[in-house]
Amino acid sequence: MIDHSKLQATASAKLVVDGVSKWFRTARDTVHALDNVSLDIAEGEFVCLVGPSGCGKSTLLDIIAGLTKPDQGRVLADDQIVAGPGRHRLVMFQESALFPWLTVLGNVLFGLKLKQELSKQDRLQIAHDHLKLVGLEKFAHANVHELSGGMKQRVALARSLAPDPRVLLMDEPMAALDALTREQLYGDIQRIWETRRKTIVLVTHNVREACCLGDRVILMSPHPGRVREQFRIDLPRPRDINSIELASHARAVTSALKGYLVSGAEE
């Protein structure tokens, strides 16, 4: 078993999204990607964003990360206005975004090397601990292209967790994986979340996945992107994605989602 006490997390963050709007201007027209979106995310909460394609989930995540600037409104992390990316809010992208010029270990060390307060041994220790956490300690010196898609996402998870961010933002991290690998990764994520208590925002297309992982599922609708409905998922953890209780929650979310798709088309 892995000794999680060494990896005990520092405090996670409270996130406030306050009246955020975003427009994208292209040569042909202007897309209203987000319209007055407000969210309160508690410390250590696991929130899932679902919604049809193009409803602004990735845009919202980028704005929370500080990678994109909102046109209106603001984002607060721990009562501080988010003005740019910072290493307290790490992002895990749909493709792994691992650096091909570094080994697996080098990738996990990348964020750690930017923390001046750590010694070299500390960094190596933390990196190895995190590779162990995702079950890839044997692949520390492998090259990125030698890993499978699921392994890459696990390395990306280790890389995001190693610098001990307060917030983890995940944009469809499991979209490219097969069902079995995905279920494994659900297990990993739940286990890590239980022990590390990060604030997590996860974007997904998969309603079941959202109900399996989230404390709360936030449903968004497109044109313009808005928050339409929120579902609290009060199921005991660890959750099994195939359980019946979970399925009933998922059904509720799905029917709401379909409702917005239909009404969206009529508008």
Next chain:
Amino acid sequence: MSRAIHGTLFFLGLLAVWQLAVMSGRWSPVLLPGPYSVGEYLWGAATDGTLSEACIVTMRRLLIGYGIGLLLGLPLGMLTSTSQFFQDTLGSLALGMQTLPSVCWIPLALLWFGQTETAMLFVVVMGTLWSVLIATDTGARSISPIYARAARTMGSEGLHQWTRVIIPASLPYLISGMKQGWAFAWRSLMAAEIYVTILTGFGLGHLLHYGRELSAMDQVIGIMLVIVVIGLAADKLLFSPWERFLHRRWGTGLLQG
């Protein structure tokens, strides 16, 4: 091992064809000397020191000119890749200049600098600079923005982002740009040495030129062989290690595996 054998057999075969062509007697030995007389010339030139001296003179010019071209081309390419203004100005200039064969710089270099080392270097730098600049620009442009985004969320910015993310990410393009730059430098230096006679140093190009003046075909062919061998050796020594590194890390070029 078998690769070495294949290579050796192939080149021995070429030598044999050459020798047979000479022995057939269809061409005058003045125009087509045999491998033996070329070897004899090379041996003589090697033992009396002309060959090594010419090689040193040529390599010095090449390395200095290539070095200057790289030192200018790499940062300028980075500049054009990040700024629309420099792309529209310097980038367009580079595109135009790259289409100009480097021999075309020789008249200008002669008028500006006279028959000097500077003229020589100028031609080599002009041959290298633009292609390195364009390759670097293309490289930095084609890297996936997701790398920079991931790095920024981990706290990387400014110089750190350049040295740890953008340059390593564009390494495959940089290497091929440097390789292309090398080829251009080599070609332009040979052109310059053949056309420009200067007294500060006799390079391989000059030996080639005087070979023609003296109708010494064995010298012409011998020096051409030396030029080919140097080009091959440079490729193996300068670029192969990098390409192997790329192959291992990126997993590219697996078809040649």
